[in-house]
Amino acid sequence: MSQHRLVNPLVRNIRALKRGALVRQAVRIEEEIKQGMKKPYNEVIDVSRDNPHATGMKPMSFSRQVIASCIYPELIDSDKMPLDVRERAKTLLECIGGSVGCYSDTIGIPIMRDSVSDFLTRRDEGVPSASGNIFITHGSDHGFGLLLTMLVRGDRSPLVGVLTPVPSQDFGNALVASGATAVPYYLDGQQGWRLHTEELQRALRSAREVCDPIALYVINPGDPTGHVQSRESMEEIIRFVYEEKLLLFANEDHQDILIGEGCMFISYKKVLAEMGSPFSDAVELASIHSASKGFMGEGGLHGGYLELVNFDPSVQIEFDRLISLLGLPIIGQLALEVMLNPLQPGEPSYEQYQEHIRETLVHNVTRAFEVLDSLPGISCEPINGGASMFPRLHLPHIAIHQAKEEEKLPDFFYCSRLLEQTGLCVCPGSDLGLPEGTYHIRYKAPPTLNTNVFIILLLLFITSPYLQSENRPVSECLNFLKLPYN
Amino acid sequence: MYDYLQSNFSHDSSPPFQGVPKTFSRVVDLCSFDPQREGVPPITFLQQVLAVCFYPELLSDENFALDVRQRARRLIQSCEGSSVGCYTPSSGLVYIQHRIAEFITRRDAGVPTDAHSIFICSGFWRTLTMMTKLLSSSEGEPQNGVLVPLPYPHTLAMVLGLAGIRSVPYRLREDTGWAMDLEELQRAIRTARGCCRPMAIFISNPGNPTGHVQNRKSIEEVIKFAAAEKLFLLVNEVDQHSVHGSGIQWVSYKKVLFDMGPKYWEGVQMASFHSLSNGLMGECGLRAGYMELVNVDKEVMIFAETLLNMDISSPVPGQLALDILLNPPQPSEPSYDLYTQEILTNLATLTENALRAHDFLNSLPGMSCQPAVGGFYVYPRVDLPAEAAGVEADVLYCQELLEEQGVCVGAGSENGNTGGEYHLRLDPSSNTPTRKHALVRLGAFHLRFLDSYSCGPHLETP
Numbered sequence: 009m010s011q012h013r014l015v016n017p018l019v020r021n022i023r024a025l026k027r028g029a030l031v032r033q034a035v036r037i038e039e040e041i042k043q044g045m046k047k048p049y050n051e052v053i054d055v056s057r058d059n060p061h062a063t064g065m066k067p068m069s070f071s072r073q074v075i076a077s078c079i080y081p082e083l084i085d086s087d088k089m090p091l092d093v094r095e096r097a098k099t100l101l102e103c104i105g106g107s108v109g110c111y112s113d114t115i116g117i118p119i120m121r122d123s124v125s126d127f128l129t130r131r132d133e134g135v136p137s138a139s140g141n142i143f144i145t146h147g148s149d150h151g152f153g154l155l156l157t158m159l160v161r162g163d164r165s166p167l168v169g170v171l172t173p174v175p176s177q178d179f180g181n182a183l184v185a186s187g188a189t190a191v192p193y194y195l196d197g198q199q200g201w202r203l204h205t206e207e208l209q210r211a212l213r214s215a216r217e218v219c220d221p222i223a224l225y226v227i228n229p230g231d232p233t234g235h236v237q238s239r240e241s242m243e244e245i246i247r248f249v250y251e252e253k254l255l256l257f258a259n260e261d262h263q264d265i266l267i268g269e270g271c272m273f274i275s276y277k278k279v280l281a282e283m284g285s286p287f288s289d290a291v292e293l294a295s296i297h298s299a300s301k302g303f304m305g306e307g308g309l310h311g312g313y314l315e316l317v318n319f320d321p322s323v324q325i326e327f328d329r330l331i332s333l334l335g336l337p338i339i340g341q342l343a344l345e346v347m348l349n350p351l352q353p354g355e356p357s358y359e360q361y362q363e364h365i366r367e368t369l370v371h372n373v374t375r376a377f378e379v380l381d382s383l384p385g386i387s388c389e390p391i392n393g394g395a396s397m398f399p400r401l402h403l404p405h406i407a408i409h410q411a412k413e414e415e416k417l418p419d420f421f422y423c424s425r426l427l428e429q430t431g432l433c434v435c436p437g438s439d440l441g442l443p444e445g446t447y448h449i450r451y452k453a454p455p456t457l458n459t460n461v462f463i464i465l466l467l468l469f470i471t472s473p474y475l476q477s478e479n480r481p482v483s484e485c486l487n488f489l490k491l492p493y494n
Numbered sequence: 495m496y497d498y499l500q501s502n503f504s505h506d507s508s509p510p511f512q513g514v515p516k517t518f519s520r521v522v523d524l525c526s527f528d529p530q531r532e533g534v535p536p537i538t539f540l541q542q543v544l545a546v547c548f549y550p551e552l553l554s555d556e557n558f559a560l561d562v563r564q565r566a567r568r569l570i571q572s573c574e575g576s577s578v579g580c581y582t583p584s585s586g587l588v589y590i591q592h593r594i595a596e597f598i599t600r601r602d603a604g605v606p607t608d609a610h611s612i613f614i615c616s617g618f619w620r621t622l623t624m625m626t627k628l629l630s631s632s633e634g635e636p637q638n639g640v641l642v643p644l645p646y647p648h649t650l651a652m653v654l655g656l657a658g659i660r661s662v663p664y665r666l667r668e669d670t671g672w673a674m675d676l677e678e679l680q681r682a683i684r685t686a687r688g689c690c691r692p693m694a695i696f697i698s699n700p701g702n703p704t705g706h707v708q709n710r711k712s713i714e715e716v717i718k719f720a721a722a723e724k725l726f727l728l729v730n731e732v733d734q735h736s737v738h739g740s741g742i743q744w745v746s747y748k749k750v751l752f753d754m755g756p757k758y759w760e761g762v763q764m765a766s767f768h769s770l771s772n773g774l775m776g777e778c779g780l781r782a783g784y785m786e787l788v789n790v791d792k793e794v795m796i797f798a799e800t801l802l803n804m805d806i807s808s809p810v811p812g813q814l815a816l817d818i819l820l821n822p823p824q825p826s827e828p829s830y831d832l833y834t835q836e837i838l839t840n841l842a843t844l845t846e847n848a849l850r851a852h853d854f855l856n857s858l859p860g861m862s863c864q865p866a867v868g869g870f871y872v873y874p875r876v877d878l879p880a881e882a883a884g885v886e887a888d889v890l891y892c893q894e895l896l897e898e899q900g901v902c903v904g905a906g907s908e909n910g911n912t913g914g915e916y917h918l919r920l921d922p923s924s925n926t927p928t929r930k931h932a933l934v935r936l937g938a939f940h941l942r943f944l945d946s947y948s949c950g951p952h953l954e955t956p
Contacts, residue, residue, distance in 0.1 A: 335779075340809055
């Protein structure tokens with residue numbers, strides 16, 4: 009019996025991401041290394057995913073100590089852990105019912121939701137937040153998925169459409185999987201990847217011909233673009249959704265990492281509130297955040313939240329019901345809680361914690377950007393937020409031609425060769441919805457790995473004739489480029 | 495009913511129905527399996543290993559037994575970047591997939607298992623939801639159908655409904671402890687063919703909420719039936735560790751399939767499910783389970799993986815805990831004694847409470863309960879007086895019980911039992927005084943309920 013027919017066409021339509029093929033290639037290479045095959049490198053360095061702990065960032069000690077103590081409460085009574093850890097763990101353990109193994113309430117433990125709304129009120133300098141509008145999630149992808157599930161109920165014709173930025177992560181796939189359709193709006197790659205309202209209008213007009221667009225999805229700070237929206241830009245967006253009666257989904261997962269000099273993050277909620285009537289009462293906004301990115305980087309723990317503003321109460325009830333099937337991990341909520349209620353000066357673990365933030369991402373991202381942008385064959389828009397590097401590759405014609413010969417997209421071809429020859433795994437821009445003709449790669453800036461070393465490796469791929477000949481050893485190329493970096 | 499509960503109560507102990515005087519101060523939930531909340535202790539070995547995984551500085555702490563530290567070290571190494579905070583591949587950590595495969599092969603006395611056909615997911619329901627998404631049809635095609643047992647697990651209807659799949663019930667036989675009935679299966683498939691495109695059959699073994707454990711012969715019958723009717727087997731085996739009936743042996747569908755020889759082994763397709771939340775660890779808050787696909791095309795497995803990519807993978811702590819659930823300490827290891835003692839104590843506690851509830855309810859007039867031998871559900875039939883009968887009378891019964899006594903039990907209609915027969919669903923977990931007392935209150939309510947029908951006013955339907 010053919011099994012193909014078993015599979016729902018909706019699923020069959022999900023575009024196989026090139027990243028999947030790269031992951032398989034990476035796994036194969038790792039196996040080969042384990043089996044002793046000789047390579048110019050001895051491990052795969054995967055910077056294609058948001059896994060800062062894999063590239064040198066240390067997990068936050070305080071957070072880990074608190075969680076470990078909640079998991080094994082005997083640690084609370086011992087003096088292995090600093091006092092502030094023990095006190096925090098004790099409080100949290102009581103809130104979660106005494107064990108991390110209990111079921112959580114379906115929309116999150118009440119105390120956690122209160123914590124989130126307190127944090128939001130503080131962050132937004134007094135704009136009130138009600139814990140009744142807060143839903144705990146497994147993380148931002150989950151939050152976005154929940155919103156989509158709520159939008160797409162049953163088979164609808166025409167399809168529900170969501171305006172989605174290009175470039176963005178795994179462009180459109182989550183939408184296809186939920187039965188909606190992604191309507192691309194193109195960010196301006198010449199102007200730091202900003203949004204233009206004219207482009208939104210164009211996208212909306214074209215969308216209306218093929219689907220029923222109901223929502224606008226924005227990512228701020230942008231991923232992978234690193235663009236941080238100005239207040240004016242955000243107000244324009246809010247006016248746009250108000251006039252066109254669209255829902256606004258704001259993914260603000262990277263709000264903790266601000267790179268650009270003088271760069272400020274303001275939440276959509278705050279801007280909306282400060283714009284006053286009629287916008288602040290009418291625009292339906294859903295904001296997403298999590299403990300997966302930023303300086304926590306605890307993606308594997310699954311702690312995040314979603315906040316709904318101005319949504320109809322009946323919608324929220326439906327939402328409640330939809331997520332009742334899922335279970336939320338308790339540990340993820342603990343990680344979220346620690347992120348939102350960081351240490352205060354004066355607490356024993358505070359010093360170490362501060363150092364951790366300062367020392368890591370910001371410095372390295374800035375440095376990485378400077379080096380990258382100065383290399384021939386590579387150009388980079390300024391990075392103001394988030395920790396993604398998104399350089400544009402000016403691939404030589406020979407490389408593009410070779411890629412086409414092998415029936416591969418040029419940026420995927422580049423990534424595949426890069427992985428094979430250097431062990432470095434990055435993400436091809438073609439997965440992010442960008443049209444043919446420009447080639448990008450995306451990777452997560454490693455916090456403490458010697459950024460210069462692998463940037464040099466990247467460079468080799470542009471300037472050396474590496475792409476035709478597979479036999480040049482890496483060391484030779486390193487010599488070729490006597491760079492004055494240490 | 496579940497919705498009613500969810501919308502009115504949460505796990506905190508604030509009194510419901512503000513302003514209305516009640517005889518109780520806190521609702522006791524007797525139908526959700528959350529043993530740790532009710533005082534069934536977590537397993538020390540698991541707590542210790544996980545704590546060390548989170549805070550690897552503890553690897554040098556000799557207060558932790560050697561096997562704890564060795565296990566933690568191995569698990570930490572299996573994580574990307576040696577951190578539990580890193581994302582894993584969408585179908586789970588490769589090392590854990592291998593460990594699960596090892597467990598299955600051991601459990602099934604050598605039946606080969608491919609680690610690539612193991613998909614780790616965030617709990618049984620999430621995994622099943624994903625599988626049903628894969629199986630559901632799209633607009634314009636005839637609706638796909640799944641044969642489901644009656645009674646079925648109460649969340650099954652919602653999962654299938656969300657995927658747009660038609661459920662066609664096959665009745666289990668209450669008088670034989672809720673066994674499967676081949677004739678019923680055949681009747682069901684005929685019905686199904688008349689209203690949809692039946693693609694799969696869902697089975698719970700041990701049964702949920704029935705507690706029935708199938709013998710080998712019964713499993714063989716079902717497999718032959720599925721083969722003949724070209725149905726995909728969806729087998730819920732999450733309670734496999736909770737078999738407590740004396741002399742009862744649980745055997746996996748996969749093992750039986752294998753033993754039936756190449757004719758079936760190479761033809762029948764199956765997905766079997768397991769989870770961390772059930773059984774003796776009761777680690778519901780960690781959110782982990784897995785699905786094993788047997789005889790499924792590699793192409794279809796890639797679709798499954800793609801879907802998982804779009805979906806939520808299992809949080810890392812849960813994946814690590816799966817390793818501990820399935821590969822416990824060995825007799826030669828320092829933690830073995832304590833671990834075994836704790837597991838056996840939990841098994842004894844949970845079994846005792848299920849049996850106590852079973853015996854107590856059976857002793858009430860108008861209630862009869864089949865013996866459960868696997869899992870800890872108690873699923874009594876309630877003979878409601880004729881005057882009380884009506885649509886969803888069991889739901890009304892449960893609502894009254896909740897409002898009057900603050901005791902929450904599940905209504906059998908949520909498990910599909912509608913029309914004429916009424917059941918209740920309990921999951922007694924622990925034996926805290928509160929819960930013991932709750933059972934007593936249930937009994938008292940029941941007697942009053944029956945009494946009010948023999949000489950009292952009629953039940954007012956809202």
